[in-house]
Every structure is written in C-alpha cells, then in structure tokens.
Amino acid sequence: MSGHHHHGHSSHSHHDRHGPHGHMPTDFSRAFAFGIALNIIYIIVEVTYGILAGSMALLADAGHNLSDVLGLAVAWAGAELSKRPPSKQFTYGFGGSSILAALLNGLLLLVACGAIAWEAIGRFSTQSDVASTTVIIVASIGIVINFATAMLFIRGQKEDINVRGAFLHMMADAGVSAGVVIGGVAIYFTGFNWIDPLVSLAIVALIFWSTWG
Template identity: 35%
Template sequence: MTQHEAHDHSHDHGDHQHDHTGHDHSHAPTVTAGNERVVLIGFALTFGFMIAEVIGGLLSGSLALIADAGHMLTDAIALALAWAGFRFGRRPSDRKRTFGYMRLEVLAGFVNAVSLFALVAWIAWEAVGRLFDPHPILTGPMFTVAVIGLAVNVVVFLVLRQGDTEHVNIKGAMLHVVGDLLGSVAAIVAAIAIYFTGWTPIDPILSVLLSLLILRSAWSLFKNSLQILIEGAPSGIDVEGMPEALADAVPGVAGVEHVHVWSITSGQPAATMEVRLVPGADARETLKAVKAALADKYGIGHSTIEIDFGDTGADCSLRASAGKGHTH
C-alpha cells in the first residue's frame, strides 16, 4: 500500500460523514526559500550599516540619525525573526505540531509590529527632551551618514521586493525599511537646514513626524498579524455570504452551517463547515464540487467538511476522492 493509498479511507460516524480535504499540513508557501534568502541578505546589510549609523549619530549629536539607527536596529531584529520564522516554517509537521511551524512566521510579524511601537515611544520621549534642552549638532558627519543610510535602505528595499511582497513578514520588513528610508531623508533635510540656519529644533521635530509615519505602518502590520494569530477571517473573504454562495454554486448543496474560516499563516486560508445535501445528491461529487468552489471563489485550498446526510436519501457511499485532498 502506498502512502497516498494509506490516507484514502472513510469512516461512517452515525448520521455524519467527515471530509478532511486538503490535509497536507506540511506544505509551506512555494516562495519560502526565496523569502528566506532575501530576508537574510537584508539583515546583513541592515545590521552592518546600523553599527556605522550609531557611531555617526553619537559623533554628530543628531537625534534624527540616532532614531534612524534605532529603527535600523529593530529592522535587524525584525529581519532576523523573519528569517527564523521562514527557516522553522519549512520544517515538516509532526505529531505534536500537525500544522508544522508555519505560524512562527506570523508570530515574527507580530513582534515586528510591537517593536515599532516601542521605537515610536522612544523617539517621542527623546524629541521632547531635545526641544527643551537643545544639543549641538555636527552637520557634516550627520549629512554623510544619512546619505549612505539612504542608499543602503534603497538597496535593502529592492532586495526584499524580490521576495513575496504579500507575505506578512516580507511586508513587515519592507515597512521597516520604508521607515528607515524616510528616517534617512529626514536626517538629510535636518542636516541641510541646520547647516544653513543653525535652527537645531528641526532635528527632533522631523523625528516626531517620522515616528507618526512609522506608527501608521506599525498599526496596519499589528492588525494583520494579530488577525491571523487569533484565527480571524482573512480579509477579502465574505464568511457571512459563503453559505448562500456555495448553495448557489453547487447544485447538490441544500445548506451550509457552522462555517469557520481562518489563516494557518499568511496566504494560507483554511475552512471548516457542515454541508447538508439535497435529496438524491451524490455525496462524493457534491463534496468535490464544494471543494472546487472554495478553491476557485475564495482561494481556500485546505478545507475540512462535514456532510450531514440526515434524511435526505442522498447517496451515502463515499470513496476516496481523486485529485486534491482525501476523504476521512
């Protein structure tokens, strides 16, 4: 008996028939290896320049530069977490972790968002202090380091764009880099303004404006990753209208109840539901049709469907369905 044949079996559970379709828990996004590579490159570039920017910020006395260096530090941590998430996410499932380690990628994205909140709070605190107690700023080193930082951030951003830009961790890393890029621009503007006018308050003011942009991006990332962690419905999927849509799309379906839709990880929606059949409907064919409708209309390739035969008189003889998934 082959491994596939060993999974192709069915059980009669009283008045209900259970179909666990698409139960390939070990699968990971096809772009995971590419994501892992670009994130690792981004980490090396970000961490390397972060050290130089910390030194430049301390020598020049620029809060904007130090804030940007702090942001690059959180970027480096975020990229390291993302890399670890991709690395562990590719591990196969086992008896204790039947979905594998893919959820670690989402957890890393959540940590990224929280780190951004902490960064914004730190920048705001330092900016207020600088407004009341201005520090002298060396515009030469500040300008030079900021320009180099801008170039590094552009390179890292282009590298990350080679990965899956819709993935929660790649998107989170790119948000970090965009914040860094804006931080470098702010530092350049501040250096030029201070050089020509001597007005040092522009440095903490630009830092606060930058933190507001970072806060907006962080909130979006926080909501998206938290939605996955609490197993909320993926955006773009109308769970409320799903029962009616499936009943209209599949002739053998009389009704759909107990619908639950969530994401295993970013881009991996899953669903469970109970389907009632119309009298005389072929259960096996109806099952395949529901599965196809979920994949085509909602992009759900992993579904667990319970067939409630009741007294419909439907053909209750189910065999292992060919193609995607298996009946259980």
C-alpha cells in the same frame, strides 16, 4: 506570475518557478542574511555618529532601522518555518512562532521609542548643537543601504508574503533616511537645531504606528 506553472504541491512551488534546482529558497535565505548583516553594521555606525553629532534624528532612524532588521529576522524565520509540514504538536505548522517573535520585538521597540521621544522632547529646551553635515552624510548612506537591501527582495516580492514584507520595510527605511537628510539640510541652511528632535519625534511616531499595527 506564470500561473500555469503552479500544478505541483505547494512544497514544490519554488522549484516549479525557478527550475529543477529550486534556487529561490537558497537565494532568499542569503538575501535575508546579507540584508540583516549589512543593516546591523549600519545601525552601529548610525548610533555612533548620532551620539557624536548630537543628533536624535539619527538615533531615531537607527531605531527604525533596528525595527526593520527585527522585521527581516521575523520574515526570514516565517519563510523558513512555513516550509515545514505540520506535526502532531504543531497542527498548523510553525507559523505561530514568528507571531510571538514579532510581539516581543514590538514590545521592545515601544520601550525604545519611549526613551527616544523623552530625550527628543528634552532637546527642545536645551537646543543642543547638531553636526548637520554628519547627519546628511550618514543618513545618505542609509538611503543607499536600505534601497540596495530592498533590491535583494524585488524579484520574489510578488510571490512570497514574507519577501514582500521585507521589500516594503526596506523601501520605507530608505524613505525615512531621506527625511533625515532633508532635516539635516534644513538645519545646515537655517541653523535651527530644533528641527532635529522634531524629525526624531516624527520617526518615533512612524515606528509606533507600524509596531502597533
């Protein structure tokens, strides 16, 4: 966007684009903070109702949301640390720290995926009842929250790779929540409770694929 404005040093690029007061860094720090807080609250709600409704799909979706909350935190740290100039100890700046954080987050998520997958596979034989209406309502709220969070980052996603990553993660989360809603609707009309662990395994596979990448 507006390439003719990029005549200054990279440290002033945000100021060049958004006027003399440089609102972009502050705005996106607030966007990251608000997005993380909102999604943490939703994860707590989703885990609570996932347990109450007997839904592995909701618990798996909570795991997927957690993965993207951690992703938001890493993106936020990367955006902030990349503003710092290199030093004698950190010749290339502080960008490497966000890579290490992402690696640790990835390992933790793979462990969580294993636990969810194990429980989901067990559900195929036990056929526990799933409160499908609760699943539909809670996952629908997730679509709204994830889409709203994505919109916080739509303005800067073409200019900053960290902001773009946050935008794409939250849009993907909205899509996964939509999948959980569809699963809940299918259970409601068919009574086939095995759909719930099937959806949860699909989400686990998605988390594993994205985390491994």
